Amino acid sequence: MRVLFVASEASPFIKTGGLGDVAGALPKALAQKNADVRVVIPKYREINWEVRDKLRFVKWFNVKVGWREQFCGVWECFYNGVTYYALDNEGYFKRDEIYGFYDDAERFAFFDRAVLEMLRQLDWQPDLIHCNDWQTGMLPVLLKFEYKRNDMFYWKMKCVYSIHNIAFQGVFDPQILPELFGFDMELYNNTCLKFDDGVSYMKGGLYYSDIITTVSDTYAYEIQTPEYGQRLDGVLRDRSYALRGITNGIDYDEFDPNTDRFIKKNYNINSIKDKVINKTELQRELGLTVDKNIPMLAMVTRLTNQKGVDLLVNISDKLLQENVQLVILGTGDKHYEEHFKWLDSRYGNKVSANIKFDNGLANKIYAACDMFLMPSLFEPCGLGQLIALRYGSIPVVRETGGLKDTIIAYNEYTGEGNGFSFKSYNSDELYNIIKYALWIYSDKSKWENLIKNAMSSDNSWNRSAQVYLDLYRELTGQD
Numbered sequence: 001m002r003v004l005f006v007a008s009e010a011s012p013f014i015k016t017g018g019l020g021d022v023a024g025a026l027p028k029a030l031a032q033k034n035a036d037v038r039v040v041i042p043k044y045r046e047i048n049w050e051v052r053d054k055l056r057f058v059k060w061f062n063v064k065v066g067w068r069e070q071f072c073g074v075w076e077c078f079y080n081g082v083t084y085y086a087l088d089n090e091g092y093f094k095r096d097e098i099y100g101f102y103d104d105a106e107r108f109a110f111f112d113r114a115v116l117e118m119l120r121q122l123d124w125q126p127d128l129i130h131c132n133d134w135q136t137g138m139l140p141v142l143l144k145f146e147y148k149r150n151d152m153f154y155w156k157m158k159c160v161y162s163i164h165n166i167a168f169q170g171v172f173d174p175q176i177l178p179e180l181f182g183f184d185m186e187l188y189n190n191t192c193l194k195f196d197d198g199v200s201y202m203k204g205g206l207y208y209s210d211i212i213t214t215v216s217d218t219y220a221y222e223i224q225t226p227e228y229g230q231r232l233d234g235v236l237r238d239r240s241y242a243l244r245g246i247t248n249g250i251d252y253d254e255f256d257p258n259t260d261r262f263i264k265k266n267y268n269i270n271s272i273k274d275k276v277i278n279k280t281e282l283q284r285e286l287g288l289t290v291d292k293n294i295p296m297l298a299m300v301t302r303l304t305n306q307k308g309v310d311l312l313v314n315i316s317d318k319l320l321q322e323n324v325q326l327v328i329l330g331t332g333d334k335h336y337e338e339h340f341k342w343l344d345s346r347y348g349n350k351v352s353a354n355i356k357f358d359n360g361l362a363n364k365i366y367a368a369c370d371m372f373l374m375p376s377l378f379e380p381c382g383l384g385q386l387i388a389l390r391y392g393s394i395p396v397v398r399e400t401g402g403l404k405d406t407i408i409a410y411n412e413y414t415g416e417g418n419g420f421s422f423k424s425y426n427s428d429e430l431y432n433i434i435k436y437a438l439w440i441y442s443d444k445s446k447w448e449n450l451i452k453n454a455m456s457s458d459n460s461w462n463r464s465a466q467v468y469l470d471l472y473r474e475l476t477g478q479d
């Protein structure tokens with residue numbers, strides 16, 4: 001199985017969010033299953049220098065962008081079993097940021113065409129091209145309407161298109177169709193790419209790929225509804241037969257309480273009693289009351305509406321009348337940041353608000369806390385709850401998107417489940433479920449059983465990669 005994975009970011013080269021995580025971990029996991037996986041990204045200035053040094057120049061060629069010819073250099077390296085290509089054009093990619101420029105339409109029009117040209121230039125024929133998010137949405141369009149029509153080299157290639165964030169759709173002036181792609185206005189006039197008065201790159205990916213995937217089953221269903229579909233729900237209902245949800249995993253090497261170098265005491269499912277050493281250590285470090293019996297609730301997140309922070313804000317005073325501690329790590333909307341800073345000063349040794357981005361502290365919190373709160377408004381997949389499970393910290397989540405698919409509500413009668421969940425987006429429901437979780441916490445044997453359930457949940461990439469591989473096989477007709 002030969003797979004070309006096309007993304008605008010891939011960890012550890014460059015990462016700004018969940019897409020970077022997936023484009024880093026999934027190809028690595030596929031390679032471990034003997035697929036020939038190659039990843040292609042733009043060669044940004046900001047690429048992490050440690051891996052940047054491994055890149056070697058291969059060749060250059062010109063790429064058509066409308067009536068112009070633009071330089072494209074191909075750089076290559078082999079890392080973690082995967083071949084990475086970085087496509088170089090300094091005018092487009094040697095900038096301070098990676099997105100948010102007036103000419104983003106042109107930068108990614110160039111990138112999408114350059115990827116297809118590169119295959120011809122390297123004489124490498126993947127069975128399948130896996131595109132991701134709006135930046136690569138025009139690749140399936142180019143493949144279908146130009147490359148497959150003109151060159152047999154591309155005939156058999158299938159296309160998978162993955163939605164990581166449907167909120168960003170790459171909508172631009174319709175004139176880009178002739179100016180950047182050399183197309184006429186047909187695809188705008190027949191509404192296949194039309195979005196309001198513009199052209200949407202993401203819509204291109206949704207209509208012209210063979211299969212669409214998104215990062216959890218529930219989210220695949222939700223985005224077909226007006227509530228979550230960001231006005232692409234109609235297209236997704238149209239193509240629902242081609243839409244699949246495949247839940248993301250986490251990198252089990254990177255997140256492992258048994259080897260984590262940030263935490264005070266390593267532990268695993270057979271030494272759960274050691275987990276509490278991390279709790280008392282963190283209490284000391286953050287200036288909280290040092291007492292292993294006080295339940296510690298935590299959030300590690302962007303402080304935005306998506307994450308349900310307003311629900312916690314609404315109940316924080318009431319909640320802090322209980323014998324609990326609250327640890328927050330995050331940055332985001334100013335009013336949330338200010339609220340948690342205020343709670344920190346008001347409740348002293350019960351609350352610790354850390355308004356910053358800090359990977360080391362994040363791991364310490366995952367290892368230390370008893371409950372990990374994710375009351376999200378929407379959550380395509382969510383990584384926080386998966387990391388929390390791995391560290392035996394019990395997720396308290398709202399039943400939406402990937403949270404619904406990965407957290408099984410605890411059943412005190414059967415002992416099944418790996419977390420707590422509530423349904424309606426409502427502060428009282430969050431408060432009530434936390435109260436219930438605190439009640440279960442007071443029974444040490446029930447809580448320990450819950451920790452074991454959490455730590456034995458399998459959310460490794462190994463499992464998700466197998467689902468992708470099965471999908472690739474189904475699509476290409478290979479065994």
Ligand code: ADP
Nearest residue numbers: 018301302329330356357358359362382383384
């Ligand atoms: P999203 O991608 O929507 O922000 P996820 O739950 O999918 O949410 O992933 C967020 C990731 O970022 C998690 O690994 C979380 O631990 C990490 N993270 C979020 N905020 C911080 C922070 N302030 N410091 C360190 N890590 C953070």
